[in-house]
Amino acid sequence: MANATNVVPQAGQVARSQREQLLGQRGRVIWFTGLSGSGKSTLAYALEARLHAAGRHCVVLDGDNLRHGLCADLGFSPADRHENLRRAAQVARLFAESGTICLAAFISPMRADREMVRQIVGPQDLYEVYLDCPLEACEARDVKQLYQRARAGAIADFTGVSAPYEPPLAPQLVLATQSQSIEECLQLLVELSAG
Template identity: 60%
Template sequence: MTENVFYQAPSVTRTARERLNGHRAIVIWFTGLSGAGKTTLANALEAELHRQGRRTLVLDGDNVRQGLCSDLGFSAKDRHENLRRVGEMARMTMEAGVITLAAFISPFEEDRARVRDIVGPENLFEIYVRCPLAVCETRDVKGLYRKARQGEISHFTGVSAPYEEPTSAHLVLDTSVLSASECVGRMLESLQSRLALPGG
């Protein structure tokens, strides 16, 4: 019930925070299979943005599930709720003037569209971290694909659950052929105009 809940306008606006920071705040959303390199690229991009003096925050799927979403499982309903919460958190950190980098498998277009609606299409930069399933399985550092193949994990994306490839991502990075540094270079080039303040 929300009839007795009222929006409280901030005394310091997002625009004022962006002006103080010297850059725009946006949400950079990394989607792709487990093992594709989402978190690796998010962390690498954050390190470079931090080096440039920009305010950043990485939201990672595993980390979020140990705190904010520790009460959720992996049913379809819980997965939808997990990404809804992440979308709301990303919106709040963006409103705080922070460049928010979110690394989540987010296999369904429905959930990615919902996040887009939450943060605003103009504020979301979607990166599809593409990598063939066979390559992702060879990188199986967490042993999740092995467990999924052995039936120890059900509804595992790419094995027993589908992944819907984005059709309108702002940037597609194939990590089976591109190095991390090459990916960072392409991301920085693509994001340059989006992070610039109006008239900057």
């Protein structure tokens, strides 16, 4: 994509620190990554409910939901996945700058794309959470039957089947969602979101 040469960023009159003071929290992005079926959306929405109940302002950016709107024009080629994550990272950054705790649930299979997300959001605001769940367990939970369809050849470029997943090398948190309960994971996530 070409960068526009006639666009100049505009500064507002309300500083990020003022927004955070108003909300009584620091904005950040908790980025959930892992295979389809590893529990990204489940944990993101459960954490949203837990934080909301505690009086925290938060929002979930879910990969499937963004593909119905903001990213509806994108497929699943490597270039389209990259653009999908670029857009998501830009939105997540805006939420963090508004003082919101943004919970972003995206497979985001490639390390280079996750590094791009880190650069867009800002390393000080991004908390990467890797949902470490074996492929077999993800397939066993496959309520959408995506793995079955991918193995039958009906879905091309499906992560874990016909497209690679590169686990993070140094995430802030690793959750073994096959063996840890949702409650155990949530406790660790609440601690991370308070840091």
